[in-house]
Amino acid sequence: MKEKTISLRDIEGIGPATEAKLKEAGYLTIEALAFASAKEISDATGLSYDKALEITEKARNFLGIGFMTADEYYKKRQNVGYITTGSKAFDNILGGGIETQAITELIGEFGTGKTQLCHQLAVNVQLPKDKGGLEANAVYIDTEGTFRPERIIQIANNMKLDPNETLKRIYYTRAYNSDHQILIVEELMEKMPKFGARLVIVDSIVSHFRSEYPGRENLVVRQQRLNKHIHDLHRIANLYNAAIVVTNQIVASPDIFFGNPNKPVGGHIIAHGCTYRLMLRKGKENQRIIKIFDSPIHPESETVFRIFEGGIGDVEE
Numbered sequence: 676m677k678e679k680t681i682s683l684r685d686i687e688g689i690g691p692a693t694e695a696k697l698k699e700a701g702y703l704t705i706e707a708l709a710f711a712s713a714k715e716i717s718d719a720t721g722l723s724y725d726k727a728l729e730i731t732e733k734a735r736n737f738l739g740i741g742f743m744t745a746d747e748y749y750k751k752r753q754n755v756g757y758i759t760t761g762s763k764a765f766d767n768i769l770g771g772g773i774e775t776q777a778i779t780e781l782i783g784e785f786g787t788g789k790t791q792l793c794h795q796l797a798v799n800v801q802l803p804k805d806k807g808g809l810e811a812n813a814v815y816i817d818t819e820g821t822f823r824p825e826r827i828i829q830i831a832n833n834m835k836l837d838p839n840e841t842l843k844r845i846y847y848t849r850a851y852n853s854d855h856q857i858l859i860v861e862e863l864m865e866k867m868p869k870f871g872a873r874l875v876i877v878d879s880i881v882s883h884f885r886s887e888y889p890g891r892e893n894l895v896v897r898q899q900r901l902n903k904h905i906h907d908l909h910r911i912a913n914l915y916n917a918a919i920v921v922t923n924q925i926v927a928s929p930d931i932f933f934g935n936p937n938k939p940v941g942g943h944i945i946a947h948g949c950t951y952r953l954m955l956r957k958g959k960e961n962q963r964i965i966k967i968f969d970s971p972i973h974p975e976s977e978t979v980f981r982i983f984e985g986g987i988g989d990v991e992e
């Protein structure tokens with residue numbers, strides 16, 4: 676029997692005319708309605724505010740979003756999946772690997788391995804569950820033009836995976852400016868099921884925002900836009916039980932003598948917006964030190980991994 680497809684009409688109160696208006700304004704799925712504000716819908720469609728409010732509430736009920744009891748939340752947490760980083764030591768301090776239903780931020784200076792880790796995770800998410808993957812595909816949003824399929828091939832070969840198949844399971848896009856980056860993630864909300872993805876990488880999350888909104892005078896606008904962007908990423912994480920990994924470069928500024936000279940950019944929006952924050956720094960040779968800070972459930976701890984031709988691994992193997 677053919678599976679019934681869910682349409683906007685499944686929401687009580689949405690008839691053919693309302694459906695047409697919503698679709699015309701770009702609201703194609705119940706998810707899109709559930710996560711929009713009533714004002715936004717009303718402005719875009721010409722429906723009354725009250726009608727729009729009713730629609731968003733019904734859409735949320737339909738998807739089971741909203742208040743839940745702590746035991747229901749606990750059950751939702753039981754579905755959290757883990758993606759291995761490629762290093763057991765690294766996985767261990769994370770309690771299993773990179774989590775779904777969360778945003779993990781990789782922070783570090785240039786060359787600390789943020790992009791390398793992103794490449795490795797885009798492969799690892801594809802692995803079967805007993806090998807540390809989620810048997811799912813990856814989305815790679817590249818803001819700096821540093822994604823290299825050649826590197827994916829190297830990593831796949833080292834893991835004895837078919838490199839071509841591995842490449843086919845990574846949905847790649849460049850983001851050319853911050854508006855484009857925001858739009859990509861907005862559209863991704865609907866594309867996730869089609870992509871079969873459970874990992875979304877944004878490398879790097881702040882570089883466009885930083886260069887387009889320089890200085891204190893632009894701070895408010897920049898933070899507002901970044902805030903929206905991070906909220907969209909959280910929605911994807913929760914709706915599709917997906918892991919979100921974002922990178923954030925820190926720039927050591929020699930003119931700061933007091934406080935922490937290695938302050939991550941993005942300010943409090945990024946700091947509060949990301950669930951887990953991981954700080955990377957260089958160790959000797961190809962070793963890298965990873966430190967968890969600002970985590971709601973992990974103690975502050977650090978460990979060492981290495982970057983090699985085959986990707987990310989443990990120091991002693």
Ligand code: GTP
Pocket residue numbers: 783784785786787788789790791792821924961982983984985
């Ligand atoms: P920015 O994007 O500039 O902030 O840096 P990043 O943190 O993303 O650094 P990236 O992940 O690009 O790390 C680059 C580093 O990874 C290089 O400097 C090398 O040290 C290391 N690396 C990359 N490929 C290999 C490899 O095949 N073998 C080894 N041993 N190291 C590698």
Ligand code: MG
Pocket residue numbers: 789790791821878
């Ligand atoms: Mg990089």
